[in-house]
Amino acid sequence: METLNAIDCFVRSAEAGSFAEAARRLGLTPAAVGKNVARLEASMGVRLFQRSTRRLSLTEDGERFLGEVSEGLASIKSALANLGNSAGQPSGTLKVSMGLAFAIDYMVPLLGEFLARYPAIEPDWHFDNRQVDLIGQGFDAAIGGGFELPPGVIARELAPAHRVLVAAPDYFAGGAEPRHPQDLAALDGILIRSPQTGRIRTWPLRTRDNQQAPVTLKPRMTLSDPGAACQAASLGYGVALVSLPHAAAYLNDGRLRRVLPEWYVDGGALSLYFPAQRILPAKTRAFIDFVVEHFRQHDLATRLSAI
Structure with missing residues (x-):
């Protein structure tokens, strides 16, 4: 689940172009989003973002990874939400x-x-x-x-x-x-x-x-x-x-x-x-x-x- 959360932070950051906006959408702090993305990069051994003071931009690896995980992440989150339905409702x-x-x-x-x-x-x-x-x-x-x-x-x-x-x-x-x-x-x-x-x-x-x-x-x-x-x-x-x-x-x-x-x-x-x-x-x-x-x-x- 920790990896899933990190991937979610990565996808939202890529969509928003900043950790701050991704944090707002996820209900987290910018620091927490940044740490989750850094852990994901460390575990994969690749850099997903080029960081600047104004905006995040995806690296070539980041672009490829985003295309591969975006749809799958939405399906997994939906499946988890449906699995957790109260009394099957x-x-x-x-x-x-x-x-x-x-x-x-x-x-x-x-x-x-x-x-x-x-x-x-x-x-x-x-x-x-x-x-x-x-x-x-x-x-x-x-x-x-x-x-x-x-x-x-x-x-x-x-x-x-x-x-x-x-x-x-x-x-x-x-x-x-x-x-x-x-x-x-x-x-x-x-x-x-x-x-x-x-x-x-x-x-x-x-x-x-x-x-x-x-x-x-x-x-x-x-x-x-x-x-x-x-x-x-x-x-x-x-x-x-x-x-x-x-x-x-x-x-x-x-x-x-x-x-x-x-x-x-x-x-x-x-x-x-x-x-x-x-x-x-x-x-x-x-x-x-x-x-x-x-x-x-x-x-x-x-x-x-x-x-």
Whole structure:
């Protein structure tokens, strides 16, 4: 087990480029990580890293060793975790990342049923609209959409990632309602800044028959959270372009209505992401199956489609 821990420290250090960052991810001290890697090098009789004051870099032997052990290490750790399951049931800390508004509307309400079914699993859920480094930061899974699939990660699609234009029901009282996307230029826009890039992303609108047009809202305010954008729109501050999972509750209870309802943005898919491993930890498999089953039973893929 001591050798396994040393290899784990080596792999994390190689991924992070420093002992300090590897230590943060492993919950150890930088000194402990450095000593474990040094012991591994001594036992193998090779140098795995070139060390500098700024960054670690792999030697040729280190590169070769990393390629040989990375996948095997993940499989061994998963096998050990599954072997240690409580009374044969999935167990352990389940570290998952998802957006705050999505979590409040769709995931937190499921906690009671999930914990009743899997009492030995302890959820450790992180609410952040940013894309996380699933493998590097040690997450078991993440839920999100609108980004490319990183290497070593696979996904289960949950629902379309459609965005729609919304406004308060009385926003157009006394004024003309837009009939075409070009009419949006005269309307106050509630814009959303991308948490990944810090920029306001431009999205092309489309229809079911593949007509396309740009979104040309007049900037009135910029927010960094889609839940806040929905709230601002419901208060009559302007028109927002938001994902349907965030807007659905507002649309269902009448606080918002769609603007140009035949137009929408296709942002790909809302998916559940997890590391590609031959042996997936039982706790992760249980979570994936539970969420996929819930979306299927409640037909959320259809309910969250703009078409």
